[in-house]
Amino acid sequence: MDETVNFGLIGLGTMGAALALNIAESGYPIAVFNRTAAVTDDFIENAGALRPRLTPTKSLEELLAAISAPRTIILMVPAGQVVDQQIEALAPMLEEGDLIIDAGNANYADTERRVRDSDGKPYDYMGIGVSGGEEGARHGPSSMAGGTQAQWERVGGMLEAISARYDGAPCAALMGPGGAGHFVKMVHNGIEYADMQMIAECYAIMRDGLGMEAGAIADVFEAWNDGPLASYLIEISGKVARATDPIAGGPMLDAIRDTAGQKGTGRWTAVEAQHLAVPVPVIEAAVAARNLSARIEARQRGADAFGAMPREMQGAAIGTELLEQALIAGKILCYAQGFDMLAKAASEFGWDLPMAGIARIWRAGCIIRSEMLNDMASALEAMPGDNLIFAPPFSDLLTRNSDALRKTVTTAISAGIAVPALASGLSWFDTMRTPRTPANMIQAQRDFFGAHGFDRLDGKDAPHGPWGDDG
Ligand SMILES: NC(=O)C1=CN([C@@H]2O[C@H](COP(=O)(O)OP(=O)(O)OC[C@H]3O[C@@H](n4cnc5c(N)ncnc54)[C@H](OP(=O)(O)O)[C@@H]3O)[C@@H](O)[C@H]2O)C=CC1
Numbered sequence: 197m198d199e200t201v202n203f204g205l206i207g208l209g210t211m212g213a214a215l216a217l218n219i220a221e222s223g224y225p226i227a228v229f230n231r232t233a234a235v236t237d238d239f240i241e242n243a244g245a246l247r248p249r250l251t252p253t254k255s256l257e258e259l260l261a262a263i264s265a266p267r268t269i270i271l272m273v274p275a276g277q278v279v280d281q282q283i284e285a286l287a288p289m290l291e292e293g294d295l296i297i298d299a300g301n302a303n304y305a306d307t308e309r310r311v312r313d314s315d316g317k318p319y320d321y322m323g324i325g326v327s328g329g330e331e332g333a334r335h336g337p338s339s340m341a342g343g344t345q346a347q348w349e350r351v352g353g354m355l356e357a358i359s360a361r362y363d364g365a366p367c368a369a370l371m372g373p374g375g376a377g378h379f380v381k382m383v384h385n386g387i388e389y390a391d392m393q394m395i396a397e398c399y400a401i402m403r404d405g406l407g408m409e410a411g412a413i414a415d416v417f418e419a420w421n422d423g424p425l426a427s428y429l430i431e432i433s434g435k436v437a438r439a440t441d442p443i444a445g446g447p448m449l450d451a452i453r454d455t456a457g458q459k460g461t462g463r464w465t466a467v468e469a470q471h472l473a474v475p476v477p478v479i480e481a482a483v484a485a486r487n488l489s490a491r492i493e494a495r496q497r498g499a500d501a502f503g504a505m506p507r508e509m510q511g512a513a514i515g516t517e518l519l520e521q522a523l524i525a526g527k528i529l530c531y532a533q534g535f536d537m538l539a540k541a542a543s544e545f546g547w548d549l550p551m552a553g554i555a556r557i558w559r560a561g562c563i564i565r566s567e568m569l570n571d572m573a574s575a576l577e578a579m580p581g582d583n584l585i586f587a588p589p590f591s592d593l594l595t596r597n598s599d600a601l602r603k604t605v606t607t608a609i610s611a612g613i614a615v616p617a618l619a620s621g622l623s624w625f626d627t628m629r630t631p632r633t634p635a636n637m638i639q640a641q642r643d644f645f646g647a648h649g650f651d652r653l654d655g656k657d658a659p660h661g662p663w664g665d666d667g
C-alpha cells in the first residue's frame with residue numbers, strides 16, 4: 197500500500213470526520229485540519245486502527261506541507277462565506293496541480309462562480325455533492341461530482357472506492373461541469389424534503405386522524421418497508437416511531453417540538469425551480485410546511501382564534517393500506533417533478549446530465565435511497581427525456597394508486613389535517629391530465645388589463661378580446 201499523503205481535509209465536523217475515516221480506510225492516507233484544534237486531537241485519539249493513515253495538522257500551512265503533489269484538499273465546512281474564506285486563505289499557498297474540492301452542500305451558483313474564479317489560478321476547483329449523513333460519509337456515501345472529465349479521472353477512483361455500492365456498482369459519478377454536481381445534490385435534497393414531508397403527513401393522519409399510538413405507527417412503517425415503499429426514510433421513520441424517550445419515558449416522538457429545522461437546500465431547490473419555470477409543487481409545499489412549522493406562536497394564535505385543527509376523522513374513513521397506496525402515488529409524483537427539474541436544468545445550462553445514472557447512484561448511500569429508484573433508473577434509461585409518470589411501471593402504479601391518494605387527501609382535508617405535499621402532488625397530477633385548464637381565463641384577464649394578447653383555439657388572428665372601454 198502506497199502511504200504517500202495526497203489528500204487533505206478541512207472541517208472535522210459530523211461529515212468531515214466520517215469522510216476522513218472512510219477515505220483513510222479505503223486506502224488513501226489523509227492529512228486533516230480543523231478550526232478548533234481540540235476537535236482534531238479528539239478525532240485522532242478516537243481513530244483507532246486508522247490512526248497511522250491520518251496526519252493531524254494545526255494550521256493550513258502545516259496541512260499543505262503534509263500533503264504531497266498532486267495535492268487534493270477537501271472542504272467539509274458550512275456552505276456560503278465559510279467556503280469562500282477557506283479558498284481565500286488557501287489560494288496564496290497553492291501550486292500548479294493542486295485541487296480544492298468543496299464536498300459540502302453548496303449552492304450550485306456559488307460553485308460555478310468559484311470554478312470561474314479558479315481560472316488563471318494555479319489551483320483547480322471542483323464541487324461535489326455528498327449524501328448519506330454521518331453513517332453514509334463513514335461507510336459509503338453517494339457522491340455527485342461536478343467537474344471536467346480530467347478532474348473526474350483524477351478523483352473518481354477515490355470517490356468510487358469510498359462510496360456505497362448497489363449490486364456492486366459504486367454510487368459515485370460525474371454529473372457534468374462546474375456546478376452540475378452541487379445542482380444534482382440540491383435537487384436530491386429537495387426530493388428529500390418532499391419525501392420526508394409526505395411521510396410526516398401520513399404520520400399526521402395516523403396520529404391525529406386515526407388516533408394511533410407511536411408504537412402502532414412504527415408497526416405500519418415497518419410493514420411498509422417490506423413493500424414498494426422500502427427506503428431508508430421509511431426505515432428510519434419506523435425506528436423513530438419505535439424509540440422511547442430516555443428522559444421522560446413514553447414515545448420519543450411525543451417529546452419532540454414540532455418545528456422543523458432547515459439549512460437551506462430545499463429552499464434553494466424551490467428558488468431554482470422558479471428560475472427555471474419548472475413546476476415542483478411537492479418540493480415547494482414541503483419547504484413551505486417547514487417554514488410554517490417554525491411559526492409555533494402564530495399557529496397557537498390561529499387555533500385560539502378559529503378553533504384548533506385537526507378534527508377527529510369520521511368513521512373508518514381510511515385505513516393504513518389505503519394510506520400506503522397514497523404514499524406510493526405521492527412518491528412517484530414527487531420524483532417525477534424532481535427528475536423533470538433536472539431535465540430542464542440540463543437543457544437550460546447545456547449539461548448532459550446522466551438522468552438514469554443519477555437514479556442509479558441514488559439507489560444506495562444517500563438519504564433518499566430506495567428500491568423504487570432501481571425501477572426509476574430503468575425507466576429513465578428506456579424512455580430518456582420523458583416524464584416518469586408516463587413510464588411503466590410508474591404509469592401502472594399511478595393508475596392503481598392515485599384514487600387512494602385522492603381519497604386520502606380529501607378525507608384528511610375534511611378533518612382539517614394539513615397534507616400540503618400530498619395535495620400538491622395530486623393537483624399537479626390532475627393538471628397533468630386536464631386537456632383544458634382554466635388558463636384561458638388568465639389570458640383573458642391579462643389581455644383585459646394589459647393588452648397582453650392571447651392565442652385563439654380556432655387559430656384565427658384576433659389576439660385581443662372585445663373589452664371595449666373597460667379594457
Ligand atoms: N450533516 C449532514 O447530514 C450532511 C451535511 N452536509 C454538508 O456538509 C458540510 C459540513 O456539514 P456538517 O459536518 O454536518 O457540519 P458540522 O457543523 O458538524 O461541522 C462543521 C465543520 O466546519 C467547521 N467550521 C464551521 N465554521 C467554520 C469557519 N468559519 N471556519 C472554519 N471552519 C469552520 C467546523 O469547525 P469547528 O469544529 O471549529 O466548529 C466543523 O469542522 C455542510 O456543507 C453540510 O451542509 C452534506 C450532507 C449531509
Ligand SMILES: O=C(CO)[C@H](O)[C@H](O)COP(=O)(O)O
Nearest residue numbers: 327328457458459460461563
Ligand atoms: O444534505 C443533507 C442530507 O442529504 C444534510 O443532512 C442536510 O443538512 C439536510 O438538510 P436540512 O438540514 O435542511 O434538513
